[in-house]
Amino acid sequence: MLEKKSTRVRKEEIVLAALEVVGNKGVRALTIGAIAASAGMSEANIYRHFSGKEAIYFAMAEFIGSAVMGKAASIAGGSRKPLEKLETIFTSHITLIVEHPGIPRFVFSDDIHLGHQDVASYLALRIGNYVETISGIIAAGINEGELSPKVSSRETALTLLGMIQITALRWTIGNASFDIRCEAEKLWNNFVGLIR
Amino acid sequence: MLEKKSTRVRKEEIVLAALEVVGNKGVRALTIGAIAASAGMSEANIYRHFSGKEAIYFAMAEFIGSAVMGKAASIAGGSRKPLEKLETIFTSHITLIVEHPGIPRFVFSDDIHLGHQDVASYLALRIGNYVETISGIIAAGINEGELSPKVSSRETALTLLGMIQITALRWTIGNASFDIRCEAEKLWNNFVGLIR
């Protein structure tokens, strides 16, 4: 039998195991059995710590939201120049995708959007924060003269997010068949040329 | 009992019904029962015309590929100026999403990407064509002096595709709670300012 641990610890293990399942097999394959196998515990034990699948989805969304937003917020709050902040956020987001492919897959899953409205609303909120954070940096860049006054901060922030998303999608759909960092760098260089 | 029709006709009906299911409930809900209900026929009859679910997925991918690419190719082959072509492709893609939300949902579904590799490869091929078509238009725009020589055609094409995708995603995730055409227009105006 598995050694006993507190619910607090098990909850985290379960969330990470679930994220790994999504990274390897997608949201469709996120069954209680798969989570249990990935976490190395029995299916029944999952229910000792979560009331059901819905609660697991929600915990995953909270984990992802904190991870992504936490990183971005700490970069945004730093003292570097706006353009450098943007690049750091962009590349560290790509790094996060490489390390946890489950994150974009979960966030972009239509199963979540349509089948779990409350989780979707939470994600929408976090995405909104993310866009605002990036918008703020862009606005600062314009004020400081580092970026062209032609750019609209909010729309440009969305464009940047779109670049991240399309890269993640093509990488996933093509079975990770190209170097995502290299692709991302090319996109970034082009982007900088456009907004400067 | 349903009136009898040829397999050729039924196949098309089934594909359209399946696309409607995806548009309303997502890929997760694309069950044989749901398709049958949407098409107004029995589940067993689906199997008279398709060997199984996999074959239906493939037929859907072919249908979508033809629809999206056909439109883009015909616009690309027209005689308008490059920038105008780009805008037309962009807005007609958004229109397509509004009319058939099932299309982006199917194309971006991780279930398809991970669980049906051959369908995914086919989609990746079509997306590649799409990017090339847009790239070509951008390259022409640069040559004709309509677009800034600073832009890199392939990366800018991907950025445009990313804009479409992030807009579709935010629209879906937020339950179609904003005017997608209006959002798309704002993104486009900003984009034009950047690349011109």
Add this chain to the structure above:
DNA sequence: ATATTATGTGAATACTTATTCGCATGAGGT
């Protein structure tokens, strides 16, 4: 030490879904 409570598990249970089977029926060729 003992009692209590939290944590862990294999085995049911109830439900969904893809696919197959035996049989019905009607359209088109002869």
Add this chain to the structure above:
DNA sequence: ACCTCATGCGAATAAGTATTCACATAATAT
């Protein structure tokens, strides 16, 4: 007219999945 076969359907079948249950065991409080 009638034969044949493609098209259609209700009812199995088989496999997978979420959740619950009855019981086991280890940590913790008394």
